[in-house]
Amino acid sequence: MAPYRKRLGPGGVQPGDPVTREVDEEIDAHLAMRTEELVASGMDGAAARAEASRRFGEAAARRRLLAGARRRDRRRHWREGWEQLRADVRLALRHARRAPGFTAVALAIFASGVGLTTSMFTVADHVLLRPLPHPDPQELVALWSVQEEGTSFSRVSMANWVDWKEGSSTLEGTALHAVRRSAVATGDDAFYVTTAQVAGPFFGTLVIPFLVGRGFTEEEAQNDASLAVVSEGLWRRTLGGVTPLRDIDLVVTGRRREVVGVVPEAEGFPLDVEVWEPHPYRPGSGGMRNNINYEAVARLRDGASLEQARVELSGIARGIRESDPEALYSWGVDVKPLRDVVVGEARTYLVLLSAAVAFLLLVACVNLAGLGLARARRRAQESAVHLALGAGRGRLVRRAVTEHVVLALAGGAAGVAIAWLTTGALMSRVAALVPRAQEVEFDLRVAAFGAAAALASGLLAGIVPALTGSRGAPAAALSGVRGAVSGGRGLPGAVMVGTEIALAVALLVAGGLLVRSFQAVVSRDLGYQAENVITADVTLTSAPYRESMDARVAYWHQVLERVGALPGIVDVGIGNWIPTSDGGSGFIEVAGGDEPNIGAGYRVVSDRYFDALGIPLLSGRRFDATDGAGTERVAIVNESMADRYWRDVDPLGQRVRATSMESWMHGGTAPWLTVVGVVGDVRHYGFEHAPAPEMYALHRQIPSWTGAMTVVAKVSTAAPRLGDAIREAIRDADPSLAVELGSMEARVARLTAERRMVLAGIGTFGAAALLLVCLGVYGLMSFAAGQRTREMAVRAALGAERERLVRLMLGGALRVVAAGVAGGLLAAYVFSRLLTGLLVEVRASDPLTYGAAAALLAAVALLAALAPSLRAARGNPVEALRSDG
């Protein structure tokens, strides 16, 4: 045996990986030695080699050896890696304990960043990815009417829909629904709920399950059966959860209906509907085709695509147009995924908020990276020792990154936990923005997202400090000279802070643009006064009102008298479609004009309606006691209408009539009305829509067909008690009718609820970003000040004044801030292109916003830099010079 050996590693420059090389070398050595021995005992070379090889074993055996070696090698690597990771984590925890300040800050930043991001993800995931509870939601579509190229409406007319239904082969099923608030009564209770009238195989098309019972059959619907389906919420809470269902007492809009089915919570469509009623459908023609009163949903046949359906239905629409020249909305049919329609505008807002929160997370990571940098430099000595002892640079980088990742995961876990706890509260606040908010759950996917976000943040925040910290010059560090191991003049730190500032500027600019846009919109004049106006919805559901117009007029007269008599009431009126309500468009005709069907608003109101809402009278007079059932029928028009149709003549005395259903019911032909007054325009649908031409009729002369009116009462002070008094006064007139109270201010607020919420969110993120920038700049400047203490001390000793020193330090900060702000403005300019669609009356390059954001950030940053600069300048020169070395 060979006693001599030397310590060596596997050398040689053979090709192949180290494991293969080792095994091959070992085997080759063995074979060589045996060959030698065989030759020594007399065999010739070639035969010896062959014999040696044979004795070793066949090729397969060799391969097995190799495979085994590789497996062992891999296992060893894993074990080592695992050991290293555990060691790193232990070290990270130790460092964390030793620097509680930094740890706390880092944990807080990670927690808030990851927590906020996770919350956003929960909402976005729910709204954007899973908005429909029905099976195969990708097959569900909504059908929109196209009036002319580019103008489509979310509503369809029944007549058109019937033709599409019958002529289509790409749709497996289609149904109509019309949603509104209706007066409902059960036992002695009367109240309002959201109801839907549905026509066609509604429940079957959407595949809505039933907790109890069933939906309507098509036959029942066609026969206008007195049936109803209710939501689980209504059934349990209000109807007592009674079974069998036929025992339930339910009256909807004055008509008794038998309940045949209960839909489980959150599985109905549309979501907030509580009662579904069947509605017959029948074909129509002429003007009927233009009553787009319904919304249509459909399910595509297996294998049919959206585009195919669109082409097919548009073809049918064209056919309609050709045969029915009066048809306005038959230019085509738009087929949209139902999911997109349901999500609607929420998508834009969610994308905005998600982007903002992502920015914030980025700022947080950069901030932490900066802090980490400072720490890495302070620990330069430790790193240098490790390097000198042979630890590879990769190893050091891994260790430093691990430290940040540990902090990130810990902080992130806290953040996710907070998000989990607050999701419920958050959801109730954003319920207006998020469909099906009550269902948003915090599940494993969200937790996984949170973990991923934390991991990414940790890596992002850790990579730069890790790379810089491991670069140190060992000799200098070991000799303990402070400030010598800074790897340059603190450039990476400055870059971090500069980046942070840039990101924050971009975020502020975006937020600022949105705020200004919002302000521009809500500062528009709505045309009426919403303050101190109480509203009360009443629907005349019982038989006497339906049969007799006189009964209606008498009722409203009583209500107006009673309410008007209450103390504190300034004015009271009634209207059938008050501003912010959804409806009241019809067709009118102007005497002497060329078009028979003009789209315009049509309202039925009482005498003091305009006064109650603060709508100004521009010329002529309002309705008054001289106008009654027997006198000349009169109308009031708004300014838009007067401008459009009677530009060169006085509108007073002109004649108009409403050709839509409202007037038809009163004797068949719509009566002509004489214009007696012109009032100011009203933005009926909200801030964003321009006022449209509108005409008003007097309820005493032409009562509203639906019997649903809203009482608007202007009160002298914002006295909440008055609401109850008003309700009581109305109920006294007829206790069987449901009254729903509200206020104009609340209705107007609802118009902007979404935008306000988004702005609140972005505002919060912006403020958080500002705070982080503050911390970041402060931290960097503190560190820089620490580095330059000696320099400052020397200068002071040489006679420089303190003021000059402070300016010197600030000068450095100023450069960084300026660079950051400039970069941020540029980035904002580029990204603001994306916002153009959302901005109203504000340019994406609005200088005021950019300037304000830049100024704010610069001020905050310089302020944060001030304190450390002052401290550096104040330092005692002698001490500073002595403390080193």
Add this chain to the structure above:
Amino acid sequence: MARTLPLLKGTLDLLILKALSIEPTHGYGVASWLEARSGGELGVEDSALYQSLHRMEERGWVEAEWGVTENGRRARYYGLTANGRAHLAAEADTWERYAASVAGILAVPSTRAD
């Protein structure tokens, strides 16, 4: 080789450990020592030997490092660890008891002479 006795399972490890207990050596050294000691009776396939060596290395019974032979050739040298030594002692003891009991039973005279 037909005339060599096949090894029983587990015995190879024992033999290798024994070989290494004499002196640390490379794989070929173990092979030739075993061949010499068994007088050629025991047939050990070399690749099996190396598999056993590698396996025992992973188990921690032997340790290995590269070295240079007398002839200047690089080879991988194996040696026993403390664990390996303990394992060898235990297994050798077991084997001897086993062999003794088998031999004892076989020594009982049969009724028929052959």
